[in-house]
Amino acid sequence: MFGFHEAPVxxxxxxxxxxxxxxxxxxxxxxxxxxxxxxxxxxTESKRILINPIEPLxxxxxxxxxxLLELKRPxxxxxxxxxxxxxxxxxxxxxxxxxxxxxxxxxxxxxxKQKLTLYGEVxxxxxxxxYASDVHSSLPAVDPVREGVVELTISNTTARWxxxxxxxxxxxxxxxxxxxxxxxxxxxxxxxxxxxxxIEFYDSPLYKEMSKSIELYTARRIKVATTKFIMExxx
Amino acid sequence: xxxxxxxxxxxxxxxxxxxxxxxxxxMLIGKAISLNLRRSLKDKVKxxxxxxxxxxxxxxxxxxxxxxxxxxxxxxxxxxxxxxxxLGLIIGLASQSVIGNLVAGIFLVIERPMKVGDQVEVxxxxxxxxxxxxxxxxxxxxxxxxxxxxxxxxxxxxxxxxVTHVARRLEYTVGIRYKDDAxxxxxxxxxxxxxxxxxLKNPEPMVFVKELGNSSVDIMVRFWVPSxxxxxxxxxLLWKIKxxxxxxxxxxxxxxxxxxxxxxxxxxxxxxxxxxxVKSK
Numbered sequence: 001m002f003g004f005h006e007a008p009v010x011x012x013x014x015x016x017x018x019x020x021x022x023x024x025x026x027x028x029x030x031x032x033x034x035x036x037x038x039x040x041x042x043x044t045e046s047k048r049i050l051i052n053p054i055e056p057l058x059x060x061x062x063x064x065x066x067x068l069l070e071l072k073r074p075x076x077x078x079x080x081x082x083x084x085x086x087x088x089x090x091x092x093x094x095x096x097x098x099x100x101x102x103x104x105x106x107x108x109x110x111x112x113k114q115k116l117t118l119y120g121e122v123x124x125x126x127x128x129x130x131y132a133s134d135v136h137s138s139l140p141a142v143d144p145v146r147e148g149v150v151e152l153t154i155s156n157t158t159a160r161w162x163x164x165x166x167x168x169x170x171x172x173x174x175x176x177x178x179x180x181x182x183x184x185x186x187x188x189x190x191x192x193x194x195x196x197x198x199i200e201f202y203d204s205p206l207y208k209e210m211s212k213s214i215e216l217y218t219a220r221r222i223k224v225a226t227t228k229f230i231m232e233x234x235x
Numbered sequence: 236x237x238x239x240x241x242x243x244x245x246x247x248x249x250x251x252x253x254x255x256x257x258x259x260x261x262m263l264i265g266k267a268i269s270l271n272l273r274r275s276l277k278d279k280v281k282x283x284x285x286x287x288x289x290x291x292x293x294x295x296x297x298x299x300x301x302x303x304x305x306x307x308x309x310x311x312x313x314x315x316x317x318x319x320x321x322l323g324l325i326i327g328l329a330s331q332s333v334i335g336n337l338v339a340g341i342f343l344v345i346e347r348p349m350k351v352g353d354q355v356e357v358x359x360x361x362x363x364x365x366x367x368x369x370x371x372x373x374x375x376x377x378x379x380x381x382x383x384x385x386x387x388x389x390x391x392x393x394x395x396x397x398v399t400h401v402a403r404r405l406e407y408t409v410g411i412r413y414k415d416d417a418x419x420x421x422x423x424x425x426x427x428x429x430x431x432x433x434x435l436k437n438p439e440p441m442v443f444v445k446e447l448g449n450s451s452v453d454i455m456v457r458f459w460v461p462s463x464x465x466x467x468x469x470x471x472l473l474w475k476i477k478x479x480x481x482x483x484x485x486x487x488x489x490x491x492x493x494x495x496x497x498x499x500x501x502x503x504x505x506x507x508x509x510x511x512x513v514k515s516k
Contacts, residue, residue: 060432061464114432116461118459119437122401122438126401130437
């Protein structure tokens with residue numbers, strides 16, 4: 001499903017039906033996902049279409065650039081240790097039309113559950129997209145239309161044990177890579193004294209042959225101080 | 236160089252130098268204060284408002300310097316001050332509310348209880364803050380009405396900012412019949428809140444039997460939402476809860492009262508008679 005396509009084309013996967021039909025000089029875009037329908041007329045000579053996973057923060061409404069993954073089982077890290085775990089995150093699918101070397105986002109859809117949560121206190125905390133993830137020690141098999149995998153390298157820089165129950169990511173730093181079977185990101189979490197965590201993304205794929213997704217958040221970035229997230233309200 | 240040379244009247248060259256120095260120092264102080272104000276308030280106040288305020292402060296400093304140099308130049312400022320005092324009193328009385336609004340506006344800018352785009356309730360008016368000006372605050376009510384409230388009123392009244400904090404708690408009291416299963420109702424309501432994409436998972440929603448009312452078992456429903464979304468979610472979920480409970484055979488009762496008579500009522504059964512037809516001519 002992910003990758004470049006030439007119109008006219010019809011793509012059907014799980015509960016998603018996407019079609020680009022030729023109508024005279026234009027293209028007719030139709031999409032059905034979870035009972036939601038979208039129809040658009042595209043006045044273009046281009047037939048090049050890109051479908052790729054994007055930052056999972058646009059649905060049901062763009063309200064926050066933060067994604068909080070709640071770990072279904074807490075992870076306890078020993079002092080001065082660096083360990084790797086794999087988590088899953090929800091996928092949103094972006095449909096793009098490409099013409100004259102310029103891409104335009106046509107539509108965004110998702111099959112993943114939508115939920116928001118608050119990280120921190122009502123005063124000063126941040127609203128985050130919420131997703132509950134299992135913790136895996138190796139790359140888990142997931143449905144790439146619904147879930148992606150984030151490889152998280154945890155470094156405990158302190159001389160104390162720390163328990164991690166949640167991880168918050170900043171969409172402005174997300175680097176999503178994909179192939180036909182896997183959607184993945186790579187990130188690091190450094191734990192500092194006082195139980196403060198710093199989350200940052202690596203701009204490199206999990207496998208060499210993976211393609212990089214178009215970053216909607218980075219493309220719109222005008223004035224962003226940082227792409228990291230500092231977890232100061234608890235791990 | 237002889238600084239005691241008399242230039243005119245009793246004014247010497249030294250006096251003139253002092254006058255020029257006072258003016259230059261006043262101008263420098265005025266410029267420094269204006270610059271600092273511009274820097275510290277540039278994100279809080281609109282450019283044109285800031286320019287007016289800094290100009291006014293600069294003018295006041297120059298005026299004070301001017302009054303200070305008058306005696307040096309041999310002019311008695313007492314008469315001028317008395318006249319200025321009277322003029323000030325008259326202007327002050329005439330423009331009492333204007334000055335009040337202006338001062339309140341400055342304090343509002345410093346305190347910042349609200350900013351443009353916030354949803355607020357001021358003076359009983361609810362809506363979006365369109366502008367916080369130096370003299371007044373503009374609110375666009377939810378029904379689209381432009382409301383201008385003088386800053387003096389805004390400053391002295393209670394301001395409820397509905398979106399200052401990132402999240403807000405909403406609550407309903409849902410009454411169900413005594414014969415309905417309250418546990419089942421609680422589970423259904425919790426399920427609706429959990430399924431809704433905008434309601435927050437944390438802080439956790441709370442649904443519990445709050446009171447055994449006169450006509451109903453009252454269930455308290457509390458949940459949190461991102462502050463800007465409070466109204467659409469509140470509107471949507473209340474109806475969703477009502478209809479889903481009904482679909483599950485749980486109903487909101489009408490107010491009712493059981494009346495017991497001490498003695499059995501004596502009465503007679505009146506036969507249901509059909510109304511006689513009225514013949515029209």
